[in-house]
Amino acid sequence: MGRLSLRVVALGYLTLILIGPLAMMVWRTAEDLDGAWAAITDPDTVAAFELTLKVAAIAVAVNTVFGIVCALVIVRGNIRGRGLLNAFIDLPLALSPVIVGFALIALYGVNGWFGWFQRNGFEILFATPGIVLATIFVTLPFVAREVVPTLREIGTEQEQAAQTLGASGWQTFWRITLPSIRWAVVYGVVLTTARAIGEFGAVALVSGNIAGQTQTATLRVEDAYQFAYGNYAPAYGISFVLAATAILILVLMIVLQPKGTRH
């Protein structure tokens, strides 16, 4: 098969599916910079960006701890069920975000299993906690999935050596294990951040969509589209900011890529 023809096929496909649409969106944004800029600097949009960043930060913090712990259990733990855990970690990746949102309503809505909170003034749904929970769930696997293979490869020799020298569990973890997995953790954090910023379906169901308060950046894009009245510059403008963020994250992903190959 001709090398050139394969290259043409590959690049042609990428242009049709990826590069072309992206370029077009940038072009459309550039067509009406004023409209785009007005939308980006609108106080409600700024509030949306702030909310998205805040939620992403919490999700990253929680899932980093969770991911490292899970990875340790899966690779080093001696308990039954760790194989099961390994399989279940991937579950959020296979679930539609709509189901995640629905599940949260089933759990925390006034008629849900934990409805007590919502009924008694502890707003979980339709407020920031609900958005945080949705985001935590959908970004659950990333750190764990990156750390597990690295932990497996590293092996336990160094840790065993440390323990024979009298180091405590915590010291071993902090001084030996953690540094050896740090790049995997960082890479997982980058993936988690990208996914957290981009979440839409689950958050759309549980956020209440109050502009300036519970509207995330992605909900803001949808909002801008809904009220476009045919003028899509605001929607494209906000999308452009998110796309630029995504590209920045991409760059980070490439720079930090473990050993040049992907897991």
Add this chain to the structure above:
Amino acid sequence: MLGRAVATVLTLAVGVAVAVAATTAAAAEKSSKAATLNLVAYSTPRPVLTKLIDEFRKTPAGQDITIRASYGASSAQGQAVANGLPADGVILNTGNDINDLVDKGLVSPKWDRQSYNGVVWNSVVVFGLRNGNPKKIKGWNDLTRPGVQVVTVNPFTGGIAKWNILAGYVAQRRLGKTDKQAVNYLRTFYENNVVSQDSSGSNATNTFLSGKGDALLTFESEAINGKIPYVIPRQTMLIDVYIAAIEKSRNKAEWNAFSRFLKTYPAQKILAENGYRPVNERALAEFRKRFPVRPGETTITNKLLGGWRAVDKKWFDPNRSIMQGIEQSLGVSTG
């Protein structure tokens, strides 16, 4: 041992995160003024409601009241309130959304015993048109001419569509057709002429504005705000938009103040200026020219329809109903 320690840390981390988020939200609310009202409304009137909220706050009654508003599709908002979306009152565009809340005990069954029967503004079903109306669309029978493409809304997701469909049905009945013939009209219409059914009225407007279709079935208010030329068919529906208080609200006095304000002449004048038909008689008289009465204007309580509960079951039940049947036959015929 290590595992257990980390498990504790983890639980604490999650608990702290959620608690922090909850308390910052609560603190933000407590630091605001006297009362905060939560308004839950359907999506299209957001621009005018924002103006009205600002006006309300300039009045003595509204000075110390902050209003947080959530906008979304009417049925979605109703369901969200049922799931716990904080609300002191709602403004929704179909009766069954309110009835759902009544059935769940969130709205009093006597909700329509307020002024104007619980209606806060009106509109009518219109045909949005292209500049110059090249296809010369005037009435319902023009919509079913071959080659005419119509943009409308999915009746299972958008309230506007329900009014549109009922308007079409009533128009046929008024022209002397039987019930069966009228339903068939709708079936033909959907099969041959409907070219898109967006999930919401706003999306349908966007679709039409970006070039699809020869006509847009929508509310008069939407056409005015989208600056779309329109014609009001002789036979049309008078659309009611409903306002109701939520029973478990702790701010009933404040909500009533807001609700009353919305029906006063100054507020209704703002509505009229923004394309919505006022219920207040003085405002209506003043803007009569802009909002002509059509001879065939029908309301939801007309005996051809029988009110929202009857209509919703017969026409829009997602499992078995007239519209469900029509939508299904569409799918079957075009594979």
Add this chain to the structure above:
Amino acid sequence: MTTFLLVIVVLPIAAVIWKSTGNGWAGFWEVVSSPQAVAALKLTLVISTLAVLTTAVFGTVIAWVLVRDSFRGKSVVNAIIDLPFALPTIVAGLVIMALYGPRTPLDVTIGSFHVDADVTFTRGAIYVALLFVTLPFVVRTVQPVLIELDRELEDAAKSLGAGGFTTFRRIVLPAILPGILSGVAMAFARAVGEIGAIVLIAGNLPFKTEVASIHLFYRIEQDPEGSAAIAVVLLAISFGVLLGIGGLRWFVTRHERG
């Protein structure tokens, strides 16, 4: 400890399953077999399969080109493959709409003859959206395998007279098949659940362009118990896919376990 972690993941699923039993078996079945739900599920499965197969073919080609070919700008191309991972899905929808929507520049109008690339409100829109979001999956699972592939086998085959395609079919393909299958399975799970990229551009016409996730999204507002039933079906599909990954990989790599 493991129980604790499992509970976090499993609890939401349990709640959904529980809610679906709200109307009993009869109610469950009535919703799931309602024509609109069936149409939505069918559409989801068919379009997802088509999209994933397309991604599998082109993804393999792209992986091959990225590993074996070299040209200026290759590292940039390699980098942007991950863009669909990093981009919010709703933005992906708008990005696609920019080129394949109502104001597409790809428009040929000669007299009364008119053809353009506007796919909004058609199943084509869903197809393109799914191609976009599943792009990275197969590429990224095949690349590492190709990189590690020992080229000696291929060179040996060539020296024995095998043509390019035969070499590919007999030597390369079996080696990369597990990678392709992993990618396909993950891409399929993603495609079946996708909502953000589709919600703005597909128009959600019932029976025509309404996929299961969208049907569920809007149905939740009207009918919580009923929508739980549909959610459970989607869940079952996801589980099936997850099991499928494990099963297929196990089967295909069985010769490695001796």
